[in-house]
Amino acid sequence: MSEARLPGEFSELEPFAATWCLPTERERFAQRMTRPMEEMQAFYDAFFPRAEEAIQYCDKFELDDMPDDAQRLLQLLYSLVMVSFPVEVWRQPHVPDSGAAYLDLLIEPIP
Amino acid sequence: MARIEKPPEGSWTAHYPELGTGPVSYEDSISPEIHELEREAIFKRSWLNVGRVEQLPRKGSYFTKELAVANTSIVVVRGMDGEVRAFHNICRHRGNKLVWTDFPGEETSGSCRQFVCKYHGWKYEVDGACSFVQQESEFFDLDKSDYGLIPVHCDVWSGFIFVNLEDEPRQSLRDFLGPMTTAIEGYPFHLQTERFSYRAVVHANWKLFIDAFQEFYHAPVLHARQSPVAALPEVQAAGFEALHYQLDGPHRLVTTTVGEGWRMPPEMLKPMETVTRSGLFGPWDAPDLGPDPLPAGVNPADRKHWGLDSFQVWPNFVILIWERGWYLTYHYWPTSHNAHVFEGNLYFVPPKTARERLAQEMAAVTFKEYALQDGNTLEATQTMLESRVVTAFPLNDQEILCRHLHKVAADWVDDYTRERVEVGAR
Numbered sequence: 001m002s003e004a005r006l007p008g009e010f011s012e013l014e015p016f017a018a019t020w021c022l023p024t025e026r027e028r029f030a031q032r033m034t035r036p037m038e039e040m041q042a043f044y045d046a047f048f049p050r051a052e053e054a055i056q057y058c059d060k061f062e063l064d065d066m067p068d069d070a071q072r073l074l075q076l077l078y079s080l081v082m083v084s085f086p087v088e089v090w091r092q093p094h095v096p097d098s099g100a101a102y103l104d105l106l107i108e109p110i111p
Numbered sequence: 112m113a114r115i116e117k118p119p120e121g122s123w124t125a126h127y128p129e130l131g132t133g134p135v136s137y138e139d140s141i142s143p144e145i146h147e148l149e150r151e152a153i154f155k156r157s158w159l160n161v162g163r164v165e166q167l168p169r170k171g172s173y174f175t176k177e178l179a180v181a182n183t184s185i186v187v188v189r190g191m192d193g194e195v196r197a198f199h200n201i202c203r204h205r206g207n208k209l210v211w212t213d214f215p216g217e218e219t220s221g222s223c224r225q226f227v228c229k230y231h232g233w234k235y236e237v238d239g240a241c242s243f244v245q246q247e248s249e250f251f252d253l254d255k256s257d258y259g260l261i262p263v264h265c266d267v268w269s270g271f272i273f274v275n276l277e278d279e280p281r282q283s284l285r286d287f288l289g290p291m292t293t294a295i296e297g298y299p300f301h302l303q304t305e306r307f308s309y310r311a312v313v314h315a316n317w318k319l320f321i322d323a324f325q326e327f328y329h330a331p332v333l334h335a336r337q338s339p340v341a342a343l344p345e346v347q348a349a350g351f352e353a354l355h356y357q358l359d360g361p362h363r364l365v366t367t368t369v370g371e372g373w374r375m376p377p378e379m380l381k382p383m384e385t386v387t388r389s390g391l392f393g394p395w396d397a398p399d400l401g402p403d404p405l406p407a408g409v410n411p412a413d414r415k416h417w418g419l420d421s422f423q424v425w426p427n428f429v430i431l432i433w434e435r436g437w438y439l440t441y442h443y444w445p446t447s448h449n450a451h452v453f454e455g456n457l458y459f460v461p462p463k464t465a466r467e468r469l470a471q472e473m474a475a476v477t478f479k480e481y482a483l484q485d486g487n488t489l490e491a492t493q494t495m496l497e498s499r500v501v502t503a504f505p506l507n508d509q510e511i512l513c514r515h516l517h518k519v520a521a522d523w524v525d526d527y528t529r530e531r532v533e534v535g536a537r
Contacts, residue, residue, distance in 0.1 A: 025476070051386045058465035066465075074465050081473050084383035085480055089336065096336065098483035101490070103455070105479070107308035109468065 006076070007057060007069045010050070013076065016043045020079035021072040025105040028082045033093050040083040040093070047080050063111065071111050115352045122508045123356045130514050134503035139520055140316035141497045146448035149520060152527030153426045154180045158266070158273040158280070158287045160428040160442065161187060165270070165304050166220065167195060171237055174220035175200055175210050180445040181276050185263050186210045186226070190238045197265035197274045198239050202228040203258040209235070226260075235260050268293070270300050271430075291359035292422055294408025295432070299400045303438060303458040307475040309482070310454050315489035317427060317443040317451040318516055323485045324441060325423050325512040327351045327367060333488060334481055337391070338370070339379055355412035356511050361425035361519045363512045366410060369418030369434070387473040391481060392418060394470035397436035398460035410434075423512060425519060436460065437474070449493050455482065 005017040019035070020043060022028045032040065047054075058074045061067065066074065086093050118126035125132070139145050161176045166187075173188035184200040186209065202209045207230040212219040225242060226235045234243035239260040244253065264275040266284040273284050285293060313320055323329070331347045355366040369392040377385050384390040409432055410417040422430040429441035442454040457475055462468040506514045 029479075048382065048386075055386075055466050055469060061465070063462060063465060063468060074468070077465075077469055078472050081383060081387065081469070081476050084381065085476070088381050088383060095480050095483045097333075097487055099487045099490075101311070101313075101483045101487035103309045103311045103453075103479050103482050103486065105307060105309050105475075107306055108475075109305050109307070109462075109471070111468075 005069065005072050007073060009057065010054065010073060013047055013050075016046065017072065017076065019043075020083075021075045022079060023075060023111070025078075025082075025108055028079050029105075031079070032082050032086060035093070037086065037091070037093065040086055044080065044083050044087040047076065048084075051077065051080060066111065074111060114349075115354060117508070123511045124508050124514065127358055127511070127515070130511065130518060134505050135514055135517055136502060137319075137496050137504060137517070138502070139517055139524075140318055140493070141448065141499070143448045145524065146316075146445065148524045148527065150180050150182075150445070152524045153520065154178075154445070155276045156281070156523070156527070157426050158275045158282075158284050159426075160271050160273050160424070160440075161185070161197070162272050163270050163300075164195065164267060164272060165301075165306075167272075169222055171224055172220075172222045173210065173226075173237070175218050176274075177216065177218055178276075178444070183276070184208060185274060186260075187265065187272060187274070188237045191236075192238070194238075195265060195267055195272055196237075196239065197263040197272075198260035199263060201261065202230065202233055203241060203260070204228065204231055204233050204244075209260070233258075269296055269298070288424065289359045289362055291357060291364060291408065291411070292362055292424055292430075294411065295406050295420075295422070295430075296408070297403070297406040298409055298432065298438075299403075300438065300458070302400060303436075303460050305459040305461045305471065307457040307471075307478075308454070309456070309479065310452065311486060312446070312450060313453050313486050313489055314450050315493035316449055317445040318520060319489050319492055320443050320451065320453055320486070321423065321427070321429075321441075321516055322510075322513040323489060324429065325363065325365060325421065325516070326510045327353065327365075328507065328509040333484055337481060337484075338381070351509060353509060354414040354417060357411060358515055361523070363423035363425075363515050364411070365421045365423075365512060366412060366414055366417050367419055367421075368416050371416075371418070383473065387470050389470035389473035389477075391474070391477045393433050393435040393437045393474045394459075394467065395435065396467075396470070397434075398467075400436050400460070423516070426523075437471075439478075449497070453486065 006013055054073055054077055058070050061070050120126045124130055166174050167189040170189055170191050173186055175186045177184050185197050186200045187197045189195055200209050207228055208215050209226050209228055232245040236242050241255045241258040264280050266273055268284055328351050330351055353365050353367045357364040372380055372384055372390050373395040388395040418434050420432045427443045432438045437459045439457045444452040459471045
C-alpha cells in the first residue's frame, strides 16, 4: 500500500489520486483527452456526490497555506470540473466541433 | 418581433446610417495585399494594448511583446523612477534582439537592473540609456549617450499599457480611446489580479475572430449542446437579441444579458455548475469590489438585467466586463492575412477560500470549452472565404459590430492610401 495522498476522510478516492491529482490545467486537460470515458465516468460517479464535502474540507485552510493532502484534494476537485464536461455534456473526451483547435493556458493561479 | 427595444430608426444598424445595410465583402480577410496595407494603416498607427501594470510589479520588472504585425519586438519595463517605458527590443551595436530567453521568437518576462546583450555584452539601463560598451576604446568616436535604446511611445490608462509605433502619434492615448471607453475609468480593474492567461495560434484572419466574439447571434446554435438551456427548442427559436449596441469612432460596444444561473432551477444547469455555483458567465457569487458605484461607462445604456459589456477597442483589443464582478480581455495579433495569435485573459478578485477558487476554475474551464468551438469554426470560415465562391455576405442587425469593424478597417486603409498618394503628388 503506497502512502496516502488524500485526507483520511476521502480515502475511498485514493485509487483516483495518482491519475487526477494534477497541479496544472495543462496536465488535467491532457489527461481528460487521453483517458477512456468509462474511467472518467467512474471518477465522476465516485467523487461528485462528495464534492460539496470536499469543498468544505478544503475551506478549513488558508488557500496559500494548505497541507499537502488538502491541496491534492483541491486538485482533485479541479479535475472533477475538467471531467464534468465529457461526462455531463459531451459523452466524449473532446469538445465537439473543436477539431484541431487548441488553447494553451500559460499562466494560472497557484494553487 | 423584437423583444428588446431598438433605436427610433427601427434598427441598430440604421441608427448609424454610415454603415449601410447591404451585403459585406470579406475580401479584407483573405487578401494578402489588403493585409499588408492594414499593417501600415492600422497597426503602425494605433495605440495597441500590450499588457497591464500588474505585469510590472517592481522597478526593473519587464516583459517583451512580439509585434510581428509591425515587424518588431518591444520590451516594456518599469524604470527605477517607477515610470513604465517601452523600447524596440534591439541592441544598438549590431542589431541583435536584446531581451530573450532560449528562443528569440518567444516572449519573456522578468526583472533586472540592466539589460545585457547576449552577443557582445553591451549594457542598457532600464530607462534605455546605454551604460556599457565592451572594449569601448576599440570604437571610433563612439559616444555612448548616442546609443540608447530606441523608444516607443508608451502610455497607461486604467492600468492598461499601450504603445504606439508612429514617430509622432496623431492622437494622445486618451483621445484615441474616446469618450465611450474612457467612461469606464475608475472600474476596479486593479482589484482583479487573479489571472488565467490563454494563447493559441488561429489559422484565420484576425478580424474573423473579433467577429466571432462581437456577435452572439451564433451562441444559441454553435454552442447549443454546451448547456441544457441553450439546447431547448424555444431558446434556439427565440435566438439572440442584445440589450444595447453603441459605436464611438473606431470603437464598439455590445451590452447583453447572461444566463443567471443563480435564478435557474437545477434541471436547467449542469450539475457541476450547481456544485461550484459558477459557469460560463463566471462565479454566481460576486466578490466585493469596494463601496464606490461602478462608473457611468459600465452598462452605459443603464439597462436592467445587464450581464456584460463587451468593449471592442480598436483595433485588436477587447475588455469584457461582467456584472458578476470579473473581467476578461482578448487580443488578436495578426501574423499573416490568414493567421493570428489569440490571447485571452480572465481576471478575478483573488479568492479568499478554496470554494471561491474552485468557482473561478469552473468559469475558466467553461470558457475554454466554448473558445475551442469558436476557434475551430474560424478556420472553417477562412478556408471557404478564400475560395471566393461567395463574395458578398448579408449581415443582420445583431451583427452590426461586425459590419462596423470591417468598415473601420477599410476606412483606415483608405485614409492611409490617400495620404500616401498626397505625399507622392507633392
